[in-house]
Amino acid sequence: MSWEDKVRKVEPYVPGEQPDAKDMIKLNTNECPYPPAPAVKDCLWSMDYDRMRLYPNPDVLPLRKALAQYHGLDTEQVFVGVGSDDVIDMAFLTFFNSDIPVLFPEISYSFYKVWAELYRIPYATKPLDKDFHIVPADYKNANGGIIFPNPNAPTGVLESVDTVEEIIAANPDSVVMIDEAYVDFAGEGASVLPLIDRYENLLVIRTFSKSRAMAGARIGYCMGSRKLISCLEAVKFSVNSYTMNTPAIEMGVVSVKDDAYFKEIIGRIVNTRERMKKELKALGFSMPDGKGNFVFAKHEKIPAKKIYTALRERNIFVRFFDTPLLNDRLRITVGTDEEADRLMAALKEIVEGA
Ligand SMILES: *Cc1c(COP(=O)(O)O)cnc(C)c1O
Numbered sequence: 306m307s308w309e310d311k312v313r314k315v316e317p318y319v320p321g322e323q324p325d326a327k328d329m330i331k332l333n334t335n336e337c338p339y340p341p342a343p344a345v346k347d348c349l350w351s352m353d354y355d356r357m358r359l360y361p362n363p364d365v366l367p368l369r370k371a372l373a374q375y376h377g378l379d380t381e382q383v384f385v386g387v388g389s390d391d392v393i394d395m396a397f398l399t400f401f402n403s404d405i406p407v408l409f410p411e412i413s414y415s416f417y418k419v420w421a422e423l424y425r426i427p428y429a430t431k432p433l434d435k436d437f438h439i440v441p442a443d444y445k446n447a448n449g450g451i452i453f454p455n456p457n458a459p460t461g462v463l464e465s466v467d468t469v470e471e472i473i474a475a476n477p478d479s480v481v482m483i484d485e486a487y488v489d490f491a492g493e494g495a496s497v498l499p500l501i502d503r504y505e506n507l508l509v510i511r512t513f514s515k516s517r518a519m520a521g522a523r524i525g526y527c528m529g530s531r532k533l534i535s536c537l538e539a540v541k542f543s544v545n546s547y548t549m550n551t552p553a554i555e556m557g558v559v560s561v562k563d564d565a566y567f568k569e570i571i572g573r574i575v576n577t578r579e580r581m582k583k584e585l586k587a588l589g590f591s592m593p594d595g596k597g598n599f600v601f602a603k604h605e606k607i608p609a610k611k612i613y614t615a616l617r618e619r620n621i622f623v624r625f626f627d628t629p630l631l632n633d634r635l636r637i638t639v640g641t642d643e644e645a646d647r648l649m650a651a652l653k654e655i656v657e658g659a
Contacts (some may be wrong), residue, residue, distance in 0.1 A: 318419040326620050330647055332638040333622040335487075335599050337518035339570045339641070342563035345519070345556045352552055361551040363542075368554045371561045372526055376498065381531045384538065385557075387548050389486060389512035389525030393452070394420055396508060396527065399540040400480035401426045405449040410439055412630055414458045414484060437462045437593050445475040454484040456491050459626065459636040461595020469497045473504050480533065482508045487597035489516035489571055490578070495596070498528060505530040515598055516571055517560050524549070524557045574598050578639040584649050588656050592634075603634045607659045615655045621648055 321334035340346070365385045373380045386392035397420040401407045404427060409417045411430040421428040431443040437460040444451055451472065456463040473481045481504070488496045488511070498509050508529040514520035527537070541548065560567075581600055582592060590602040604612060613625035613635055624636040637648070 315423050318416045321624050324622055329620040330644050331622050332640050333624045335515055335638045336520050339518055341518045342560050342566040344559040344563050348556050348559045356551055360547050361549055361554055363546045365549045365554055368557045371558045375561050382534055383526055383528055384534050385526045385549060388523040389510050392510055392525040392527050395537055395541055396482055397424055399537050401450045403449040405447055407449040408444055408451050410453050414454050417452055439464055441468055441471045444472045448479055450479045452482040454486055456487045456596045460593055460601050461597040462593050463491050463495060463596040466497055473507055480506050484510045486512050486515055490575055490598045491596035501529050505532060508533055522553045522556050524553055574639050577642050577645050581645050588652055599636050599638045601634055601636050609633055609635050612655055619651045621651055
């Protein structure tokens, strides 16, 4: 047996590209078009570089405290990681450890499958209905755990708290993880966070990458019962004690403290999203009533790949998933109003020229 036969072979997740083009409009990875809260800039500029000699706080206490206070929880109910990808990775390793398949939707965040394969966790995917909704009955048989984003990615479709609770209530013997990467764009009352007091096995996952405009800082977190969080901590301290770097911890704390700015940029993005939906429909696109910071649009006549390529030639980057279930659509991140203007002008040209 050669060394190559002993290698762990994986088919990695493919993130959206980070092109370096001049004057580009980047609407391909659901980043925020606005800067982080102003206090984040002050924090960055005034940082004491000598502190880099020292390890960061291994328990990430300053940030966990700030988040716990913000959400009205105890610090022991919050776990922080290097983006929610790191949090979900740790959660797969911690909670999905049985021989029964873990369940997630067929159309969903494509990273779930990669972690399951990496850790050799058995899994099964469940189709969405024709309107891209989850079918709760599919999640009521014995399983090794459940995860889905709400709103879902890349559809943007939001399930009601009642629907999600129906699934949680049917699964007292598994950990149910709700990936709320986009919930801040979905309006008041969209989150299942209030349910963590009633369901010890519910983990709610959030990120600073989208609604807090801090994808570059790599901060994600999750919330749940003290028991769940202590299981995660035990695994984290078995992999890497110091996941979060000092600047990220400090910038995270000041971001959480500026709630007015947070609400303001979310409000702007939601307005632009609704406007984009209307204008896209006028150009012959259809889409579900998405609640994230992106639209998931299909043109009635022109193939998605063709539009994707034509936009690229104009330095406008959107996401095209070249898989049989998704290749008739584009996922377009909501940018500023000015970016939306330029996108619409380009699409108009492309549609009229087709
Ligand atoms: C963006 C995204 C994540 C990962 O975000 P991080 O940048 O790692 O915090 C996780 N889940 C979903 C559904 C996402 O869209």
